[in-house]
Amino acid sequence: MARPRKSQLTREALIELGMELIAVHGYHGTGLKMILDAAKVPKGSFYNYFSSKEVFVAEIINHYSLHVGERFDAYLEVAEGDPVTILKEGFALVIRELEGSGMKGCLIGNLAAEIGTLSPSCQAAMKAGAQVFCSRVEALMEDAQKMKLLRDDISAAECASLVWSVWEGGLLKAKIDGDTRTLRQHIVIVMDTLLRP
């Protein structure tokens, strides 16, 4: 296999470092200089790799979404039990990681809050990223509905979309509170009571 070109490696390093720094400092709090210094890339060469900060951040969001999708799929490969159990244990797993990460939360939710409608390319990337989560939750919920484990007077797509919002709003509450108690409670209420048949 051909070795990847140096420019491709630099590009990937910038995306990886950008993702880490933006997760901590946000969009405006992460200067390009900060990323370039961390990647040991000369200041002037950023625009050889990306046409603008917005395009760069859209690529970071795509990279993050790909990672979320891969992790979700890897979890589904090994998860056992009915679809409701798989969903609940998946959320519990991510909540434990969140606690270990100092409540960094979700890059997509964080950027949606901070830069909102600023950039169409970032919006498109965030929309696709939310769909990575929703499509997988929807598939599990559809199975759960067929097994009569979830109410079916609301479509699986609507349930999944609602769970995305509960999850993202609950992550904001976890940041405010400095703990995940409310987020955990939300998941229990939604999965064990509100969505039960």
Place this chain on the structure above:
Amino acid sequence: MARPRKSQLTREALIELGMELIAVHGYHGTGLKMILDAAKVPKGSFYNYFSSKEVFVAEIINHYSLHVGERFDAYLEVAEGDPVTILKEGFALVIRELEGSGMKGCLIGNLAAEIGTLSPSCQAAMKAGAQVFCSRVEALMEDAQKMKLLRDDISAAECASLVWSVWEGGLLKAKIDGDTRTLRQHIVIVMDTLLRP
């Protein structure tokens, strides 16, 4: 009545302008210089008014929460119908305003996402701010439960807290999508289906 001192007026102007600018540019995107210039206050004098940017932003959050509480109470004064109708029409009203504001969203949710656990004083202010919303929604839901308009196998406090998260998560989705379709749909599903007795 004694006239307010000039320093008090300047302090209030800084809070008001800071609130407006942070709603658009976020915490990191709003430099103190930007606010001081807008308020025509000399750069060096900021620390005569506030001990740090964090303390300043905590005061902005408190100011915003006071405003939200006052608006909620003014709405309750004139709102007609049962508590579920009052809640649904209240949300519809705010959604229409959101559309007119270019999806600015909620200052508390936006700052929670961006600065998260960065500052204990901001966290405390955001926690109190979320409670301004939750306590009023909870009171309406408690009334609705007594009138058998809402399910009562979950406490009104838990319902209100969940609705806060649905609302904040739905606001993030509105920013990503550039429209409020999903947010509107969430409110209908929660109020007309999931929380119905």
